[in-house]
Amino acid sequence: MSRAGRGSARAALAVAAVLGIALVVVIALRTPWQLLPEPPGGFTPVDPTAGLSAEQVDRAESFAAALRPASLTSLVLGLAVSAVLGLTPLGARLVTAVARPLGGRRAAQILLGVVALVVVGRLVTLPIGAYAEVVRHRYGLSTRTWGLWVRDVAVSAAISAVITALALTAVLWLIRRAPRMWWAWAAGTAAGFVVVASFLYPLVIEPAFNRIEPLPAGELRTDLLALADRSGVPVQDVLVSDASRRTTALNAYVSGFGGTRRIVVYDTVLDQLPDEEIESIVAHELGHVVNGDVLTGTLTGALGAAAATAMFGWLLSWTPLLRRAGAEAPGDPRALPLILFLLAAGGLVGTPVQNLVSRQIEARADLHALDLTGDAEAFVSMQRRLASTNLSDPDPPVAWQWFFGSHPTAAQRVAFAEDWSRDRG
Numbered sequence: 163m164s165r166a167g168r169g170s171a172r173a174a175l176a177v178a179a180v181l182g183i184a185l186v187v188v189i190a191l192r193t194p195w196q197l198l199p200e201p202p203g204g205f206t207p208v209d210p211t212a213g214l215s216a217e218q219v220d221r222a223e224s225f226a227a228a229l230r231p232a233s234l235t236s237l238v239l240g241l242a243v244s245a246v247l248g249l250t251p252l253g254a255r256l257v258t259a260v261a262r263p264l265g266g267r268r269a270a271q272i273l274l275g276v277v278a279l280v281v282v283g284r285l286v287t288l289p290i291g292a293y294a295e296v297v298r299h300r301y302g303l304s305t306r307t308w309g310l311w312v313r314d315v316a317v318s319a320a321i322s323a324v325i326t327a328l329a330l331t332a333v334l335w336l337i338r339r340a341p342r343m344w345w346a347w348a349a350g351t352a353a354g355f356v357v358v359a360s361f362l363y364p365l366v367i368e369p370a371f372n373r374i375e376p377l378p379a380g381e382l383r384t385d386l387l388a389l390a391d392r393s394g395v396p397v398q399d400v401l402v403s404d405a406s407r408r409t410t411a412l413n414a415y416v417s418g419f420g421g422t423r424r425i426v427v428y429d430t431v432l433d434q435l436p437d438e439e440i441e442s443i444v445a446h447e448l449g450h451v452v453n454g455d456v457l458t459g460t461l462t463g464a465l466g467a468a469a470a471t472a473m474f475g476w477l478l479s480w481t482p483l484l485r486r487a488g489a490e491a492p493g494d495p496r497a498l499p500l501i502l503f504l505l506a507a508g509g510l511v512g513t514p515v516q517n518l519v520s521r522q523i524e525a526r527a528d529l530h531a532l533d534l535t536g537d538a539e540a541f542v543s544m545q546r547r548l549a550s551t552n553l554s555d556p557d558p559p560v561a562w563q564w565f566f567g568s569h570p571t572a573a574q575r576v577a578f579a580e581d582w583s584r585d586r587g
């Protein structure tokens with residue numbers, strides 16, 4: 163490597179380190195680590211059943227026992243295939259092979275190569291995905307027809323292939339235009355991309371899967387908008403998604419920010435829950451709005467994407483790694499499988515960090531729901547209903563929860579409501 167090349171690689175590593183430290187500082191300062199003061203005599207001990215009946219706990223546990231090995235296998239297999247394609251010349255051969263019928267031009271290698279790599283990645287885990295769907299059907303959680311399942315898998319693979327192909331085309335173009343400082347441009351672009359994607363998600367991705375309509379006028383709608391009013395936050399609308407086409411699960415979420423911000427409630431929630439529990443769910447979602455969680459998530463995501471891109475800039479300057487992947491330079495389309503492997507590995511490392519923060523943010527939204535409604539009883543019965551309907555293990559293994567848990571466990575949320583009642587008298 164030339165002296166200038168070595169200098170640029172060192173700069174990429176330094177920038178990655180600085181952005182990484184900034185990310186840790188932002189997370190440490192912005193995450194609500196403690197939400198309630200510790201009461202005299204300590205916090206309420208967590209009841210592992212969350213107050214569910216033995217039968218409900220058994221059912222959730224046997225569901226988890228059937229699904230967890232499949233989820234883990236899918237994760238490991240996906241990463242292993244990505245590693246084989248990215249760390250041996252196999253992926254590079256695939257990229258050249260798919261572009262050959264079109265004359266093997268660079269643009270064809272990039273576009274068709276990325277599509278082929280995404281499709282191969284999806285195909286190897288497809289049987290496990292189908293098995294998981296069989297399990298969800300057997301337990302009555304999935305209501306999807308197989309036709310709809312195939313459509314969902316195809317649409318999500320197509321969206322992922324198109325977005326990845328566009329993003330990597332831009333990256334390879336940058337590498338050609340700015341061979342030494344491309345990673346700096348790419349880091350800025352990746353950060354901007356996270357922000358744009360967060361805006362576009364409710365407008366483009368959501369409608370590709372669900373029909374979403376305003377909650378019809380009536381007492382419930384009036385009550386929910388009054389809750390939003392009392393929270394002091396402008397909400398564009400309360401919407402209902404036709405989730406029952408796919409699942410019996412109960413859920414709600416908030417997406418978008420500014421003028422696109424909306425609270426979306428599954429139609430299953432409206433069908434099955436009494437009004438005070440629906441209000442508790444919506445009050446939790448309002449908590450996310452009040453605390454600006456979508457914005458915080460977007461900004462930390464953008465910082466993380468920039469840090470990871472600078473890190474990739476350093477890794478891709480390392481000639482032995484490129485050679486191993488069968489590529490000659492970072493801008494070579496044959497480096498694409500390696501880049502996709504680095505993305506997958508980065509995602510794996512990022513998951514537990516993201517979930518660590520997410521659990522605290524979710525607990526803060528729970529606190530808002532309790533403060534806003536003042537109704538711990540409805541909150542607790544809603545948590546139990548969610549756990550038993552969604553078949554979520556109220557007290558999963560610690561390591562599982564640490565890695566995959568985006569929310570506190572049902573058992574923890576019930577204990578939290580108890581602490582809240584004691585604290586607020």
Ligand SMILES: [Zn+2]
Nearest residue numbers: 446450524527
């Ligand atoms: Zn939430």
